[in-house]
Amino acid sequence: MLGIIIGVGAVVALTAVGQGAQQGIDDSLASLGANQITVSATTATGLEEKDAEAIAQIEGVLQVSTQVRSSGTATYGAESVSVGIQGVSATHVDLANPDVAIGSFLPSAPGLQNTRSIVVSAEGAADLGFSEESIGDQLRLDGVAFTIVGVLDDADGFGAGANVYITQDAARALFSKSPYLSAISIQAISQEAVSPVEYRVEQFLRYSKGVTEDDKATFSIFNQAALQDTIKTVTGTLGILITGIAGISLVVGGIGIMNIMLVSVRERTREIGVRRAIGARQSQILTQFLMEAVVLSLLGGFIGLVIGQLASLAFANLGGWDFFIDPGTVVVAMGFSALVGVVFGVWPARTASKLQPVDALRFE
Secondary structure, three states, rough: HHHHHHHHOOOOOOOOOOOHHHHHHHHHHHOOOOOEEEEEEOOOOEEEHHHHHHOOOOOOEEEEEEEEEEEEEEOOOOOEEEEEEEEEEHHHHHHHHOOOOOOOOOOHHHHHHOOOOOEEHHHHHHHHHOOHHHHOOEEEEEEEEEEEEEEEOOOOOOOOOOOEEEEEEHHHHHHHOOEOOOOOEEEEOOOOOHHHHHHHHHHHHHHHHOOOHHHHHHEEEEHHHHHHHHHHHHHHHHHHHHHHHHHHHHHHHHHHHHHHHHHHHHHHHHHHHHHHHHHOHHHHHHHHHHHHHHHHHHHHHHHHHHHHHHHHHHHHHOOOOOOOOHHHHHHHHHHHHHHHHHHHHHHHHHHHOOOOHHHHHHOO
């Protein structure tokens, strides 16, 4: 039964791991918004404020936010760290939905956009030696004092790195990029509207920037839905590959059961002869040995199922995703086990049923 146990356990565990990892990726991408499009400048003057204002009026666009980016040195107490500086508009919180671990995000009210508030990523906070009492303290960014209002949670893996977030107005005062932007984030009215909106935005920017050739574009466009589709395609392909490898184990296990059953038929030849001599029909002998093969396969499948679920639970705890049992996988695994028992048990069962009583009783 070892081949069946390994095969079923592998199918169940690897399927659960693939589904769990996919769910974790989907949750992380969902936090960024599947109906979002990001336009990034590929040159220092690639995007302007007027571009964002025009894009906001395009059909299918719900809202936009803008960012200006640079790098600098953050100083807190005796610690100094090189950080990425992101100046974000008031609507950034609505599109990015940042996960704040301590404190709050930047103020979004129009009248507070000039305030020198700062939010630090978890990695940046750790590098600078923050504690929960750091909220409200002063942090110097390239020598300019800012008030710490929040620390982000980078556990999902997005936005990780030593980064700080300040209002766009404060960023412009720190490193003037007016009227140029580093990126424009666009939220479409729905996930179905993403592709049409992306097309309209690209056509508008190509026309306004006079871009006729792709290699001369001053911007690049990316949307979360395309990334999700790509990841699903990759994980789906890997899932098929892994299931195929596990299926080979099931076939090897089936061959093992067939060999054991053939040995069993030989060892129990006299028993078969006695049963045939007192009136057992060929169909009864065939059914007996076929059922033994199926029971062996199902028992191996059940043990493999338990082992696979335990392995899935362990991987879920290590990977940090939810543990769940897919009923479809359970049914397929057990069904395949029974099928292996039937397919590979037929030959030994037929061999046993074809034995002649006289020959079987003479067998030593």
